Amino acid sequence: MKIEDVVCTFCGCLCDDLVVEVDGRRVVSVENGCTLANEKFMGDHRLQSPIRRNGKGWEHISYDDAIRETAEILCDADRPILYGWSGTHGEAQSIGIHLAELLGALVDNTSTVCHGPSILAIQEVGHPGCTLGQVKNRADVVVYWGTNPIDAHPRHMSRYTTFADGFFLKEAFRDRRLIVVDVRKTESANIADEFITIEPGGDYAVLSALRAIVRGKREIIPPSVSGVSREQLFRVADLLLSAKFGAIFFGLGLTMSPGKYKNVRNAIELTEELSRHTKYTISPMRGHWNVYGSNEVFTWITGYPYAVDFARGIAFYNPGETTSVDVLRRKECDACLVVGSDPGAHFPKACAEHLARIPTIQIDPHTNATTHLSRIQIPVAVTGIDAEGTAYRMDGVPIRTRMLFKGEYPSDTEILERLYTLVKEAKGP
Ligand code: SF4
Structure with missing residues (x-):
């Protein structure tokens, strides 16, 4: 029996478009899932x-x-x-x-x-977030900061950002600009328009520098900030400001590096700074x-x-x-x-x-x-295979997971x- 619109209960993307074939109490095939989903549904090590x-x-x-x-x-x-x-x-x-x-x-x-530190930051300064549907349909500049979606959330880019065509972006891969910020080159960085390598622990300083540039204070930026050149910071700030709708996603590289919740607070404040000029949102990449x-x-x-x-x-x-x-x-x-x-x-x-x-x-x-x-x-x-219940996607949208068979x-x-x-x-x- 083939079951459509199955929700994958692995990562915070909660992809709800899987097609799963079930034979009695066994999953025999999975369509649309990433490798993590295949292992989740097909693995048999209970x-x-x-x-x-x-x-x-x-x-x-x-x-x-x-x-x-x-x-x-x-x-x-x-x-x-x-x-x-x-x-x-x-x-x-x-x-x-x-x-x-x-x-x-x-x-x-x-x-x-x-993401405990993200919550502490949100309690201090609020959360200018949005649904992933908004990102898919509107975002023409996407930032991944301290997160590597190709490995950790393998369908995030294909369902919501870089590879996902949206209502206002008919050719997403060409129309969207991608910025990746990390301490080392990841697979996600390989396809970025702009990759910023920062020194470990340098997130807060780089966020502060970008806030200052967006505020119009370019003259106070030193030649290098946490390993990032002034020229690249100017270029990235201009790219951020060129957006009609920008979406920033951040991961544990930001929440668990020195500065912790202050890093996230600074990232939220950069989002607010950018929103004085255009529209920006920020969202945590939730794992489980x-x-x-x-x-x-x-x-x-x-x-x-x-x-x-x-x-x-x-x-x-x-x-x-x-x-x-x-x-x-x-x-x-x-x-x-x-x-x-x-x-x-x-x-x-x-x-x-x-x-x-x-x-x-x-x-x-x-x-x-x-x-x-x-x-x-x-x-x-x-849950999602032989039990059902409610889950919340990383953008806070509740989704009902399905029971595929009674085990x-x-x-x-x-x-x-x-x-x-x-x-x-x-x-x-
Ligand atoms: S991206 Fe996450 S939710 Fe989507 S199929 Fe892969 S593991 Fe499952």
């Missing part, structure tokens, strides 16, 4: 049943035992963390937050190690397919987008204090539930070591680096609902 660590290795256990033991660990903990959430659907995220409130736990999502959704769901339930601490009985948010990396580094946490993410692969070593010391439970369809730190792992259905695994929502019920019973009225 964990078969819940596993628990015993003295010698792993033993298979039932879902009932795995969920009961998880509930006991979380109820016994003084300072549990519920972490992850960007690799699951909004309905499961919502239960996770209510579970955190019940437990007095800290609930945090993967923004803490990706529903990390934007985790920020949305966290915010509409608790008022805060990530790092929400219920230890005081109310939602408390103070990044740097209540972010999971900081709590783990201080060794405060004594149990951790990981849902839809892989902190074992992405967290600093000291945090991963602490996760290995405390009881860590992972809810995930596949084994990964976090499995090696975990005491229990509970496999679940994959044998429970969804994240089902597992979390059962966990919530057990914890509620244990905590009493």
Whole structure:
């Protein structure tokens, strides 16, 4: 059976035009997907049943035992963390937050190690963003700053920017100008009209120089700014100003380099500066397919987008204090539930070591680096293949993912609902 308009649940592009052929409980072909999507849909490396660590290795256990033991660990903990959430659907995220409130736990999502600084900057100066549809139809100058879409979001250029014809751009590849800014030459840089190589940590200075040029202060620019010549800065500023509609996209190269949220704030202020002359927008390149959704769901339930601490009985948010990396580094946490993410692969070593010391439970369809730190792992259905739910694309547009067949695994929502019920019973009225 061929199913059309399937949503790919891999990266923040959430491409919704895949055609997937299904034979029973197996995906046999994928059309329109990139290589990452093919691997996601065709890969067949799922964990078969819940596993628990015993003295010698792993033993298979039932879902009932795995969920009961998880509930006991979380109820016994003084300072549990519920972490992850960007690799699951909004309905499961919502239960996770209510579970955190019940437990007095800290609930945090993967923004803490990706676009958390973008959110802090947006809280300070706002977000002049737009949908990807606007970019596709209108943008004649596109900037990728600290991001390499050809590798990380392989269809971003073909669906929304360089290779995508739009309503006002009939021949996109010829009509759009592309600027790439990075610390090294990437594949995306190879097709740019203008590639700016900046010295690592030089983003803030280069953004400031461009703001000054756009403000008309060319005379104050030194011969070189963070490895970028004055001549190139002038050329790039002129190119930016030539746009009828410009779109700036930025990635972790900006959010996680020295300056962090101040870099993003400066980029937003450059966007506003450019918008005094023409129209500009700026958008983060969100990585996990529903990390934007985790920020949305966290915010509409608790008022805060990530790092929400219920230890005081109310939602408390103070990044740097209540972010999971900081709590783990201080060794405060004594149990951790990981849902839809892989902190074992992405967290600093000291945090991963602490996760290995405390009881860590992972809810995930596949084994990964976090499995090696975990005491229990509970496999679940994959959203977009054998489970469905709501996700938010990187531009904040909610998209309903589809279930292609009914599989044998429970969804994240089902597992979390059962966990919530057990914890509620244990905590009493
Ligand atoms: S670009 Fe991202 S969402 Fe689109 S098909 Fe590739 S992995 Fe999936």
